[in-house]
C-alpha cells in the first residue's frame with residue numbers, strides 16, 4: 001500500500017468513527033446552542049486529521065483530496081457544522097501546500113508546526129464593502145518597515161470559528177497603492193492578531209460554525225505572505241477546492257435527510273404491510289434528486305484531481321473556472337431541494353424537531369449553501385466568461 005493509500009484509508013476510517021460516535025450525538029446541541037463542535041474537532045486533532053493534506057516530507061499524512069472530501073461528506077452527514085469547519089480548515093491548508101513556493105521556508109516550517117500541534121486555520125476572504133467578492137480587497141498590507149514587519153486591518157463580516165482558530169489566512173491588497181484586485185494571502189497566528197468582535201452569531205443554520213464578524217488587525221513578518229498572487233491561489237486551489245469540499249458537506253447533509261425519509265417510509269410500510277404507500281413513490285423521486293447531486297459532486301472531484309495532478313495551468317482556464325463555479329451553483333441549489341423534498345416525504349414528523357425523522361436542521365443548514373459566495377455573484381462572473389471563453 002502506498003503512503004497516500006494508507007493515509008486515505010486511515011483518514012476515512014477516523015472520520016466515519018468521529019462522525020458516528022462524536023459528531024452525531026452532539027449535533028442537536030451544537031445547533032440549538034450555536035456552539036462550536038469542540039469535541040468532534042478535538043477528536044479530529046487526536047487523529048492528526050487537521051494535517052491530513054500536509055505532504056509526508058513535512059511530517060503530514062500526505063492524504064489525497066479525494067479522502068479529505070470523503071471525510072467532509074462523512075462529517076457533514078452527521079453534523080454539518082463539524083463538516084464545514086473541517087472543510088474550511090482543509091481549504092486553507094491546501095492553499096499553503098500548493099502555493100508555499102520553493103523559496104518560502106516560513107510556510108514549510110509552519111506546516112511542520114501544524115502537523116505537530118494540529119493547528120486550526122480560519123479564513124478571512126469576505127470584507128465589509130466588497131461582500132463575497134473574493135477577487136477584491138479594501139484592506140491592504142502596510143509598507144514594511146526596515147525589519148520586514150508589516151500590518152493590516154480588515155473589516156470581516158463573517159469569520160467561521162474565528163474565536164476558536166489558531167491562525168487565519170486573510171486576503172488583502174498587496175500594498176497601500178495596489179489595485180483592489182492585486183491581492184495576496186497572509187497567514188497570521190492568533191497571537192499576532194487583535195480580533196475585535198462585531199456582533200453575535202445567531203443564524204438560521206450552520207450555527208455551530210460560530211461565524212461572527214470581526215475587525216481583524218495583524219502585525220506580521222512579510223515572509224508570512226504566500227509568495228504567489230492571490231489570483232493564482234484562488235484559481236488553482238481556493239475556489240475549486242472550496243467548491244468541492246463544501247459540496248461534499250452539502251451532499252452529506254442531503255444524504256442524511258434522504259436516509260431519514262427512507263427510514264420514515266420503511267417504518268410506515270412495516271405498520272401497514274401490503275397497503276399502498278404514496279410516500280414510497282416520493283422517496284423514489286427523492287432518490288433521483290439525490291443521485292443527481294451525488295453524480296455532480298463526484299465527477300467534479302475526479303476532474304479536479306486529474307487536472308491538479310496533470311496540467312495544473314489548465315485550472316486557471318475559463319472553461320475550468322466555469323466548471324467549478326457550476327459545481328457550486330448546482331450543489332448549493334440541489335442540496336436544499338433534496339432536504340425540502342425529504343420533508344415532503346416525512347410530513348409533520350419531519351417538521352418537528354424532536355423525532356428520528358426531523359429534517360429541519362438539515363434544511364436550515366443546507367440553505368446556507370447559496371450564500372457562501374452568493375450564487376447571483378457567481379452567475380454574474382459566469383455570464384461574463386461565457387461571452388469570451390472559446391470553449392466551455
Ligand SMILES: Cc1cc2nc3c(=O)[nH]c(=O)nc-3n(C[C@H](O)[C@H](O)[C@H](O)COP(=O)(O)OP(=O)(O)OC[C@H]3O[C@@H](n4cnc5c(N)ncnc54)[C@H](O)[C@@H]3O)c2cc1C
Pocket residue numbers: 122123124125126127130131132133157158159160161205206209211368369371372373374375376377380
Ligand atoms: C455559514 C457561513 C460561513 C461563512 N464563513 C466565512 C468565513 O469564515 N470567512 C469568510 O471570509 N466568509 C465567510 N462566509 C461568507 C460571507 O459571509 C459572505 O460571503 C459575505 O459576507 C458576503 O455577504 P452577502 O451575503 O451580503 O453577499 P454579497 O456578495 O455582498 O451580496 C449581497 C447581495 O447582493 C446579491 N448580489 C451580489 N452580487 C450580485 C450580482 N452580481 N448580481 C446580482 N446580485 C448580486 C447577493 O445575492 C446578495 O443578495 C460565510 C458564509 C456563511 C453562510
